[in-house]
Amino acid sequence: MRFIMKTDYYQDIRLFKYRSTFFWYLALVIGCLMLPLGLDEYLISQLTFICMYAVAAVGLMLLTGYTGQVSMGHAAFFAIGSYTSAILTAKGVPFLAALPAAGLLAGLVGIVIGRPILHLSGLYLAIATMGFAFIVDEILVRWESMTRGNMGYYVDPAAIGPLVFDSEIRFYYLALVVLILTLLAARNILRSPTGRAMIAIRDSEVAAEAMGINPAKFKTMAFAVSAFFTGIAGSLYAHKIFFINPESYTIFLSIELLAMVIIGGLGSLHGAVFGAAFFIFLPQFIVMTKDYLPQYLQNQTGLQPALFGLLIILVMLFEPLGIYGRWLKTKFYFEMFPLYRKDSFKREKKYQKAERR
Amino acid sequence: MSFFRAEDITISFGGIRALSQVGFEVRQGEIFAIIGPNGAGKTTIFNCINRFYDLDEGAFFLEDKDISRIKPHEVAEIGIARTFQNIELFKNTTVLDNLILGQHRSRRSNLFTETLFTPFVRKQEIRGREKAEEIIDFLELEAYREQRVINLPYGVQKTVELGRALAMEPKLLLLDEPSSGLNVEEAEDLSFWMNDIKEELGITILLVEHNMRFVQQVSDRVLALDFGEVITQGSSQDVLNHPEVMKAYLGEEDAVA
Numbered sequence: 001m002r003f004i005m006k007t008d009y010y011q012d013i014r015l016f017k018y019r020s021t022f023f024w025y026l027a028l029v030i031g032c033l034m035l036p037l038g039l040d041e042y043l044i045s046q047l048t049f050i051c052m053y054a055v056a057a058v059g060l061m062l063l064t065g066y067t068g069q070v071s072m073g074h075a076a077f078f079a080i081g082s083y084t085s086a087i088l089t090a091k092g093v094p095f096l097a098a099l100p101a102a103g104l105l106a107g108l109v110g111i112v113i114g115r116p117i118l119h120l121s122g123l124y125l126a127i128a129t130m131g132f133a134f135i136v137d138e139i140l141v142r143w144e145s146m147t148r149g150n151m152g153y154y155v156d157p158a159a160i161g162p163l164v165f166d167s168e169i170r171f172y173y174l175a176l177v178v179l180i181l182t183l184l185a186a187r188n189i190l191r192s193p194t195g196r197a198m199i200a201i202r203d204s205e206v207a208a209e210a211m212g213i214n215p216a217k218f219k220t221m222a223f224a225v226s227a228f229f230t231g232i233a234g235s236l237y238a239h240k241i242f243f244i245n246p247e248s249y250t251i252f253l254s255i256e257l258l259a260m261v262i263i264g265g266l267g268s269l270h271g272a273v274f275g276a277a278f279f280i281f282l283p284q285f286i287v288m289t290k291d292y293l294p295q296y297l298q299n300q301t302g303l304q305p306a307l308f309g310l311l312i313i314l315v316m317l318f319e320p321l322g323i324y325g326r327w328l329k330t331k332f333y334f335e336m337f338p339l340y341r342k343d344s345f346k347r348e349k350k351y352q353k354a355e356r357r
Numbered sequence: 358m359s360f361f362r363a364e365d366i367t368i369s370f371g372g373i374r375a376l377s378q379v380g381f382e383v384r385q386g387e388i389f390a391i392i393g394p395n396g397a398g399k400t401t402i403f404n405c406i407n408r409f410y411d412l413d414e415g416a417f418f419l420e421d422k423d424i425s426r427i428k429p430h431e432v433a434e435i436g437i438a439r440t441f442q443n444i445e446l447f448k449n450t451t452v453l454d455n456l457i458l459g460q461h462r463s464r465r466s467n468l469f470t471e472t473l474f475t476p477f478v479r480k481q482e483i484r485g486r487e488k489a490e491e492i493i494d495f496l497e498l499e500a501y502r503e504q505r506v507i508n509l510p511y512g513v514q515k516t517v518e519l520g521r522a523l524a525m526e527p528k529l530l531l532l533d534e535p536s537s538g539l540n541v542e543e544a545e546d547l548s549f550w551m552n553d554i555k556e557e558l559g560i561t562i563l564l565v566e567h568n569m570r571f572v573q574q575v576s577d578r579v580l581a582l583d584f585g586e587v588i589t590q591g592s593s594q595d596v597l598n599h600p601e602v603m604k605a606y607l608g609e610e611d612a613v614a
Contacts, residue, residue: 009486185472192471192478193464200447200458207445210407212433212462221468
């Protein structure tokens, strides 16, 4: 445990709490930049998927993890982002304009949809957003003149000027840059009044209202920002796989995104990235380690989904705070070494229960 | 001109009249207490001022302006802050964040400048911390500055809630049972702070309270309620010794005898 002597208010606000944190993040970014050099095309493409889903998960994290509003309709914003970007680039709009446009349109739809339904909460809101996703899905199928319906839409590779992102490695860098910018933007929002207002609404809506925070306004704002990032991720997705059709944006995608933020750890940006990595990487990991399993297990059908499901259950059972919670505990273990005890976190909880309340 | 006035406040829930024809006036710079047994309608008055409930009849006036038709979040904007009977802090954030959240109405940035975290936003954040620090200093919360509220003892949480309300720089401060759950020493501290808030910060206080000793200690004037109706109002000495008030709390004299 470290204590810093603060001599300046800016020390509270800056992005990196300690100088060492900055170097660790720098090392991480450099590591991410170097990573593709030693990997084959397939693994690079998996890394790209992690970056992409992490962008969407950061969006959903702002809404669900920070504002406390559950959405099961984020596949719709993902789809809107994909189609906007695909159609615009097909019409000759440069990718650099189509990417933000995809986010903006998703955000705009978020405002229009969010405003009327955001006074619902919990499961009711989840079902309402799901209904919205069904509508968008239906529009994508029926509006054939624009989306080509179930035939699907071929998407041009992303290009910025003469630089075409047509190889795995180039697209990975693009996705990585977008992810870093997304994380920075989310971090900035969270350390400003809007982010605090979102957290306030999550923790106590009455108190937030008594502080002069307009819940309807900030919930809608959170919904819009969340939709914006998810739309951006959708745009990247379209330009990554070059072919989109409505079947890629079903309710399953919404649930997957929700699962990512919950498994990653609600209420932390790390969690969004961890969750995305968990979801993309774990199935790969299972496939890779399959060879080490006994012969009779190896050839079992449905092994991978079953193991994947089992691992999700185990994470939820033993780490309700998600992967980020485990990460914090591991960090704490090394900081306190050798004083850490098995009950280090439990005791605090028991003590709290004994308090007057 | 009156500072804060309630005129013929009436509200019913279903068939039950929670408040009927309640009227009182709070003078600028005083501590005004509302007392009454359980279910007398004390907290209901606060929830009406905060616009969590709609009044059936009557109105509230702050500096002669009708404030009983505005939106709930606008109540804070016109300068009324409050605390809650069962602490309603933002539990998963730090004490500092709670105090800065209290200053929400002085936000001048927008989503765009915040996303870019422009120098203006940074300055605003630093200003917010300076103000929060004054409150931390005032309420002696230094030791808890960076701690998450959920880990703090009850008494400290109550103090943080008071601090959060002060951070709003209100004209009128509503305290809902500020001394409930506090031990003797904490209640003493609170009564000193309330005096300081009145004298030094010049904030008018309206409080709802159960603890008679505490009421006698801090308040200038008192209103006694029972079953949603005003029994009497006046100086704290008069009201607390009023026979009807004694009856409301202790029951009929015959029954005792």
